Amino acid sequence: MSDAAPRIAPRVGARPRAVPHRLLGLLGLLLVVAIWWLAVDLATEPDTLARQFAPPAAFDALLGLLRDGSLLNHALVSLRRVGLGLLIALVIGVPGGLLLGSLPRLAATLTPTLQLLRMVSPLSWMPIAVMALGIGDRSIVFLLAFAAVWPVMMSTSAGVAQLDQRWLQLGRSLAATRSEMLLRIVLPGVVSPVLTGVRLAIGILWIVLVPAEMLGVSSGLGYFILDTRDRLAYSELMAGVLAIGALGYALDLLARGAYALWTGRR
Template sequence: MSTPETVVALQLDSRHEAVDWSQMGRWLISRIGYPLAGIAVLLAVWWLGGWLIASNPDTEPFADFAPAPAFARLQELLANGYAWQAAGPSLERIGLGLFWAVVIGVPVGVGIGLFASLREITHVPFQFLRMISPLAWMPVAVLAFATWDGAIVFLIAVAAIWPVLFSTAQGVRRIDPLWFKVAKNLGADGWQMLRKIILPAIGQDIFAGIRLAVGVAWIVLVPAEYLGVTSGLGYAINDARDTLEYDTLAAMVVVIGVIGFLLDGICVSLIKRFSWHHQD
């Protein structure tokens, strides 16, 4: 025979199970349902654009830009390795450009965040320089570097350095000054404060800047690879355009988008990893 206490306990358990299922349903919708809906809308717009292009006699030669030919061609490019061969040099250039952006941007950002005088001195020059399109530096890069690869890496670094630099500086300025006072009272020198206080505290800000830098660098990379080089995703797109292979062009655009999405996901994971210092 069930006692009143047993009945109440069973009712509470059933309510907890209902709540858990409800929470799981909301989680599935937010994490899976919404992204799939967004992808479906994107594909629908792409398909509609392809249909409009194919139905117009003036634009019919561009009909292979539609989703069906593009994905069929993408499967071929992945199978024969062409997509991987094109992505490799581009990723190498992106990596080198981001490396130099971080190597230069983080120390300068720390200095700007720590010293008000340096921040005032560099404000106008930095704001002026960051407003110049990185591609406008192409003639300078060609003259300054012996290879096109070096010029492209330079352009990527020029584009990527500003998000890293300013995000780092902002992170340093948000550090509680009390931390520095406590460290000094404990006998910490400048190097120890940098390693134990500043860098751990601004880790999230650095990777947030890198996340923005990846997007900017990815945009700069493709047009930069149109000129001078015979490898990379930008070169593959330009070559497909010249040979009127619009299915290949669309397939390489998909590759660029997927790689960019994955790189952004890596940056988001790193930002979450270093988010502890913003939590109470």
């Protein structure tokens, strides 16, 4: 009998170690920056104004704008407007969705009108908003709220329609009042759909924000883009584009985190 230690045969067909998703995402971003840099380098001549669109100029301008705080001030103004628009959309959309989901006849009556309004671009209401509310924050917040209310309302209505009927029957069998049914069964059951609607609303809000802030105001990321264009400061314009993308991504991460936290608790 041999005293040698037994050799462990390698596993046949062992899978290679998976690359973390975050690393893949970082590699994807680096690839996009490389393509962006190469495209500008090939399409433009050296020492021209168009070279300000290249990543080195954009990132250098972004660092300068962050140091002096000007871009941060514009971003805070835009985030405040987005927050107000989303809050108004929640105040209108959640009760509206609860009513539409709970009252089929009301839903049948209003759904064609609501779908028609939903299909109208929020930016189409710009002239009406300016005439009714004037130039400034109120018209911008109105446009943002109008854009965000539909995903919130529709998601809430769908959440009510998908509630487990056994829970509702149990509540009725225990003689629960309407307020108890709403607070203990309906609202907890529609939180996940509402959070999904909020995430969709944030995406729409962030798209509508920039053109809405070109509506005669003197602050906000949309105004910053318009101002840099007029000043031919294209490196700062690209820095603003990067900031808009990064902030939008961060808001989406927050919405996804809230949804994951709630579903994990449930």
